[in-house]
């Protein structure tokens with residue numbers, strides 16, 4: 001039975017191993033069973049699933065995952081947590097802990113060897129500064145992924161989920177929505193962690209599209225166009241694209257592409273949908 005999701009048991013095990021929190025690893029451990037149960041439910045993990053957990057900490061979520069999934073591989077960077085995980089996961093025979101930096105692990109190899117290249121589910125609660133590179137890395141590489149359920153800063157979850165016409169809409173929204181369907185599962189207050197983080201958090205599930213929802217001939221070009229459009233949010237789309245050092249189109253070429261799409265020449269990039277960015281990049285790719 002999962003036992004760690006409360007302040008008393010968490011404090012006890014930390015004391016037993018004389019553990020000291022490391023800021024650089026973003027260590028805030030969940031101490032609320034209700035939140036843990038909601039995350040498991042929202043992640044859609046079932047007994048058929050192979051789960052990669054990134055940053056298990058003392059194994060609080062890992063215990064729940066072992067009970068809900070077929071197999072769990074947990075990757076933890078901090079070697080001082082490994083003896084703790086040995087104890088907290090000892091009653092589960094479907095858990096493997098790897099002491100490694102997730103950014104250095106070959107996840108493709110892991111999925112091939114341990115799950116015959118079938119889609120895996122990823123669960124992560126990580127330092128917020130590496131969250132975006134990890135999500136993008138997972139989507140951009142060819143790791144077979146069914147979904148990523150991840151705890152992020154509340155504002156970041158909002159940014160991933162919104163569409164045009166809101167202030168949070170930006171390059172991150174489009175990158176995430178190109179690959180996946182985002183859904184915020186729940187908000188998590190700082191009180192649910194030990195120690196308490198300074199910011200509010202949210203858990204978001206990104207379910208990978210089985211088939212692309214838009215047709216893009218040149219993905220790299222589309223993302224350059226998106227970055228250029230949001231680098232200078234308050235400029236028109238034409239000026240944003242002209243001022244980008246990642247693109248080398250003339251004003252006339254950009255104008256023609258925008259006109260061919262039936263859009264106004266004064267439109268701003270932030271008004272375009274993902275589908276329109278795809279169309280624009282296909283026009284400019286000709």
Ligand code: SAM
Nearest residue numbers: 025028029030055056057076077078101102125
């Ligand atoms: N999942 C646990 C929980 O919810 O209580 C712990 C979450 S804590 C916010 C983040 C965990 O990720 C820590 O255990 C930290 O040591 C680990 N971590 C940080 N950077 C990592 C990396 N690059 N690779 C693997 N684990 C990492």
